[in-house]
Amino acid sequence: MKNILIIGGSSGIGASLATQLSTQDIQVHTACRRPTEFEHQNFDATAPTTLHLPEKLDGLVYCPGSINLKPFHRITSSEILEEFTLNALGAATVIQQALPALKKADTASVVLFSTVAVQTGLPFHASIAMAKGAIEGLTRSLAAELSPKIRVNAIAPSLTKTPLAENLTNTDQKIQASAERHPLKRIGDAGEIASLASWLLSDASLFVTGQIIQADGGMGSVRTF
Numbered sequence: 001m002k003n004i005l006i007i008g009g010s011s012g013i014g015a016s017l018a019t020q021l022s023t024q025d026i027q028v029h030t031a032c033r034r035p036t037e038f039e040h041q042n043f044d045a046t047a048p049t050t051l052h053l054p055e056k057l058d059g060l061v062y063c064p065g066s067i068n069l070k071p072f073h074r075i076t077s078s079e080i081l082e083e084f085t086l087n088a089l090g091a092a093t094v095i096q097q098a099l100p101a102l103k104k105a106d107t108a109s110v111v112l113f114s115t116v117a118v119q120t121g122l123p124f125h126a127s128i129a130m131a132k133g134a135i136e137g138l139t140r141s142l143a144a145e146l147s148p149k150i151r152v153n154a155i156a157p158s159l160t161k162t163p164l165a166e167n168l169t170n171t172d173q174k175i176q177a178s179a180e181r182h183p184l185k186r187i188g189d190a191g192e193i194a195s196l197a198s199w200l201l202s203d204a205s206l207f208v209t210g211q212i213i214q215a216d217g218g219m220g221s222v223r224t225f
Contacts, residue, residue: 002026003054003101004104004174004201007045007094010034010062012162013113016194017061021201021203028053045090046082050097055208057101060084061111062091069124088134095142096147102150109201111138114156116216132156136212143210151209153200158216160188183218 002025009030011016018028018038030036031043031051041052044117045064065082068075091112102108114132117125135154135164144184161169169175169187179186197206200213214220 003029003056004059004061005029005051005053005057005098006034006061007043007090008032008062009061010036011060013157013160013190013197014061014063016190017063017197018122020191020194020198026058027054032045045094046086047220048093048097049089051094053098053101055101056104057081057098057108058105059109059111060095060098060102061197061201062094063113064090065113065115065164066128067168068127070127071124072126075127080130081125083131087131088138089126091135096104100141102146103216107203107206108150109205110142110152111151111200112152112154114139114154114212116156116214116220118156118217119212119214120220130223139212140210143190146208151200153205153206153208153211153213155196155200156212156214156216156220157188157193158182158219160169160190176181181219183222183224186217188215188217200207218219 008014010032028038030040117129118133139154
């Protein structure tokens with residue numbers, strides 16, 4: 001049986017992924033601030049403490065993220081640092097802790113999360129684009145350093161209906177306005193993004209590493225005018 005650890009598995013994409021993986025031959029471990037129905041430990045990604053890990057870890061997913069949309073002139077240094085700590089430094093610290101257990105697997109997979117705002121310039125996204133840009137650099141660097149035994153990939157979604165994005169999706173009007181900015185004329189679904197993460201964790205993606213997969217409704221690469 002495989003062991004897969006999800007950091008931030010209590011809501012949104014992480015919770016959907018945990019549910020999907022639990023239907024397979026996988027022992028799901030979660031680490032976050034709120035309890036889950038799975039093998040769980042309390043963990044705060046903003047101030048990482050020691051993780052309790054199985055001896056062998058086949059997969060690691062780092063889900064914590066933030067949406068702090070502000071005009072650039074209003075962003076404080078402390079806000080930039082907070083977003084970097086949660087999104088990038090937190091991921092790096094967790095991977096360092098998990099590395100010995102990941103190396104004991106026959107083949108292991110690490111899945112991180114970026115955002116469409118890194119490759120596609122969007123107003124008011126400077127802080128999160130900086131933090132997630134670091135995630136994309138980390139993804140490619142570790143994919144090279146940890147190959148061939150450990151694969152490292154990232155998913156870069158556009159707006160997805162999750163509790164984190166509630167302020168942007170809490171009315172039909174907001175959802176429709178966001179949908180119209182995407183070539184597919186809709187926003188993302190947590191289950192769909194989780195399915196992509198599940199594939200990256202599976203043996204079906206053994207030839208995939210160092211990739212930033214744009215799950216963004218076409219926003220990053222398609223124009224329909």
